[in-house]
Amino acid sequence: MEQNVTLDGNTISPAEVMAVVNGKAIVELTEGAWNRIIHARGTIDEILDSNETVYGINTGFGSLVNTKIDPKQLQELQLNLIRSHATGLGEHMEKNAVRAMMVARINSFAKGFSGVHPNIVQQSIDFVNLQITPYVPRIGSLGASGDLAPLSHMALALIGEGKIVKDDGEISNTREVLTENGLIPIELHAKDGLSLINGTSQMLSYSILSLDILNNLLPIADVIYCASLDAYGGTMAPSDARVHDARPHPGQSTVARRVRQIMADSKIQQSNLDYKRVQDPYSFRCAPQVQGAVYEALLGMQSTVYIELNSTTDNPLVFPEAPSLQERVVSQGNFHGEVLALCADRMALALFELGSISERRMDQVLDANKSGLPPFLASNTGLESGFMIVQYSAGAALGELHGHSAPRTAFSTTTSAGQEDHVSMGATACWNLYQACQRISEVLACELLIASEAMTYSNLKSSSFVKSLIKLTRTIAPELDGDRSTSAEINQIATHLRDGSWLARIEAENGKLSR
Structure with a gap:
């Protein structure tokens, strides 16, 4: 019988992650976690309304930190970030590793310091609970600036791109799998793409x-x-x-x-x-x-x-x-x-x-x-x-x-x-x-x-x-x-x-x- 593992950003154990990974539990967020996520997102929206230049929200990335991006191009910026960084190599990660990576990412968001849009978090939860596993090439992370390439492949699936690995090992079209499970691709807003891929979640999964x-x-x-x-x-x-x-x-x-x-x-x-x-x-x-x-x-x-x-x-x-x-x-x-x-x-x-x-x-x-x-x-x-x-x-x-x-x-x-x-x-x-x-x-x-x-x-x-x-x-x-x-x-x-x-x-x- 499935049990709930409640994520609050502060108290989940590796054993609870494994219960989710092994299909013995599903995840949910506490009300406090949702409130923190929404509150932090409000700060991002305030910055966008103020037109102030803030790294990761309305600028380029890495060495392009000083390049300010036109507000009309912020969604395109996030899409470009995910697509360009999804450059992994080698065999794909096994299902358990991808699921552990996704649970770790969700719990990181639950602390309320990322400013990620709540829709991103909900889509990630749905993927985990419906056991939808993105196709993620294993090789690509240098272990700093997060696990950029692997997490970008994970993020591709959330927006309806990339591929999905089914339980029988079949590689499937993401949009078809989303439709089968009653989901739709999410839209990325300012900072969403960066929040999805900038973290230690692949390292943590292994x-x-x-x-x-x-x-x-x-x-x-x-x-x-x-x-x-x-x-x-x-x-x-x-x-x-x-x-x-x-x-x-x-x-x-x-x-x-x-x-x-x-x-x-x-x-x-x-x-x-x-x-x-x-x-x-x-x-x-x-x-x-x-x-x-x-x-x-x-x-x-x-x-x-x-x-x-x-x-x-x-x-x-x-x-x-x-x-x-x-x-x-x-x-x-x-x-x-x-x-x-x-x-x-x-x-x-x-x-x-x-x-x-x-x-x-x-x-x-x-x-x-x-x-x-x-x-x-x-x-x-x-x-x-x-x-x-x-x-x-x-x-x-x-x-x-x-x-x-x-x-x-x-x-x-x-x-x-x-x-x-x-x-x-x-x-x-x-x-x-x-x-x-x-x-x-x-x-x-x-x-x-x-x-x-x-x-x-x-x-x-x-x-x-x-x-x-x-x-x-x-x-x-x-x-x-x-x-x-x-x-x-x-x-x-x-x-x-x-x-x-x-x-x-x-x-x-x-x-x-x-x-």
Whole structure:
């Protein structure tokens, strides 16, 4: 059953955006948000009536800031802006990313600082609620002056131009789709086009999609670590609370607490009280420190994305309460995506580290000299290769994660005749993170597959959390009975790790994991 997500410009969460994106909710604006939008629009109309020259309202754009436009040409100016800036490249954005981008834009308008015409907002809401998805080429934003090219393609659809991507992937004529849904193209008035395209909404959309995946992945990554730890016969002693009280980083403490929760009833750990190894390899012993640092990056990302989602990233901004018309419109730089870009770069680097420690644990388990298990877990050593190549594939995915770990913010370029002389490359960084989320889920799926098989050689039982996860794994990947291709199995497991379905199942059976 559909629910309403109410936008007020200040309190929407990424999870609520995802509910809309996934078709589980529709959006509406609060009365206060509508009043703010109307009030700010009144300021734009006052400026037009006064004939004062104000950037973004009756001037050119970028380096053409000092060119005043005839009042009779203001609508044409906005149309020209949208059409000329709709110059995207590459494949089109997936439906979920476009829908998240549109919800983010609407919530930005709801703060009442854009001066956009209410009809623009209503048309955007109708598109989201009717699940009309504009065709938006992915490449084109430099992450400063907003996501101009992608948002221009989105705006084209609102005015009846451009193309629409239907649910079945068919590319359709926009006007035909509008007619089918009882809508008509909207007219752009002064500042409307600029407000539609000048914002960080594409960067934000990929950040929200990534956050949705990572909120599912990181808790279950700790369960996978525990599965490997028990399969290897390692000790959870390094997760002792006293250790982490001595170095109380929030992420590290959370992961250690999760490990203690996950392993509470592990018979393997209970048998390890007289542990024979003095110290486990770092990939086991230092997991709370490494995976905790990754989790801490996620906590920072959660905060950054929430603030950005409830911000206005338009330019210029409209402040209707200021005493003079000139003071009511302020040119500034909220469109610059550096905060999202750096956040995405940090998170992508953190995911490489998570993949790196995961892949090292696979090696420890598969190496008979270290784990005491059959080489590569093959039941007929020599004749069969077992899971040898599972680690190879994980290593290949890790190689791609290494590429994703390179900071996209390390590059900038100058545009618009030097007026826009520093950019964030935030759209590239956030898309890069989204791709890294795919790769890390595959690496973790490989570790889970190996740990599940290794556990079959233990005479003791692991914990309830681990057993629940292995049981789910076995619905896709049965125990080895001779060599077989595991490619499809790994991809299916990775999907369940990303979408949160397996996390929900094991928490329903064993209790909510510590956050």
